[in-house]
Amino acid sequence: SQQGEEDPQALSIQEGENATMNCSYKTSINNLQWYRQNSGRGLVHLILIRSNEREKHSGRLRVTLDTSKKSSSLLITASRAADTASYFCATDGNAGNMLTFGGGTRLMVKP
Amino acid sequence: NAGVTQTPKFQVLKTGQSMTLQCAQDMNHNSMYWYRQDPGMGLRLIYYSASEGTTDKGEVPNGYNVSRLNKREFSLRLESAAPSQTSVYFCASSANRVPGEKLFFGSGTQLSVL
Numbered sequence: 001s002q003q004g005e006e007d008p009q010a011l012s013i014q015e016g017e018n019a020t021m022n023c024s025y026k027t028s029i030n031n032l033q034w035y036r037q038n039s040g041r042g043l044v045h046l047i048l049i050r051s052n053e054r055e056k057h058s059g060r061l062r063v064t065l066d067t068s069k070k071s072s073s074l075l076i077t078a079s080r081a082a083d084t085a086s087y088f089c090a091t092d093g094n095a096g097n098m099l100t101f102g103g104g105t106r107l108m109v110k111p
Numbered sequence: 112n113a114g115v116t117q118t119p120k121f122q123v124l125k126t127g128q129s130m131t132l133q134c135a136q137d138m139n140h141n142s143m144y145w146y147r148q149d150p151g152m153g154l155r156l157i158y159y160s161a162s163e164g165t166t167d168k169g170e171v172p173n174g175y176n177v178s179r180l181n182k183r184e185f186s187l188r189l190e191s192a193a194p195s196q197t198s199v200y201f202c203a204s205s206a207n208r209v210p211g212e213k214l215f216f217g218s219g220t221q222l223s224v225l
Binding site: 035043100103 | 115146203215217219
């Protein structure tokens with residue numbers, strides 16, 4: 001069963017705009033990670049936020065975590081065509097510390 | 112530095128045929144994983160190996176077997192392929208299997224079972 005659910009499932013924006021993706025999860029977590037997947041490729045780790053953190057930045061990425069709402073958001077600022085990809089959240093915190101992935105958000109950035 | 116290498120990249124099987132997906136990592140990682148990715152379902156864990164010599168079932172292990180051949184290699188075997196196993200398969204590795212470890216993924220194997 002999926003722990004994380006991303007919203008929206010698909011997002012289309014113009015280059016230069018900001019892109020916001022949301023992730024909701026069901027049970028308590030230790031950490032939440034975001035991954036990017038380019039078409040036909042494997043996932044690449046972007047950023048990790050721990051359960052005791054509320055916000056984290058990495059370059060043009062900003063991740064927030066609200067454990068009271070069991071949700072996280074990924075903001076990509078000043079998007080570029082190269083940001084076109086699928087983005088997945090992944091959580092751990094279950095008994096086996098398995099990393100559980102959501103269904104992903106497909107982002108298209110038009111030049 | 113190759114990272115995680117999977118072979119083959121594409122495979123077509125007939126129902127009932129068997130095959131083995133190969134995975135190797137060169138990062139000296141202890142933990143390795145097999146996931147399958149289906150449209151709209153995200154990635155689901157099939158099997159994992161926390162360390163050399165150990166393997167454990169994930170969320171969807173039925174119809175699969177694995178072998179941790181050595182620290183570098185972790186293979187996934189389909190003994191009798193079924194159309195429900197049509198999917199994209201990803202191998203991944205991490206330094207250890209502890210909370211917060213990031214995973215490194217291979218580029219995937221697209222498998223079709225007819």
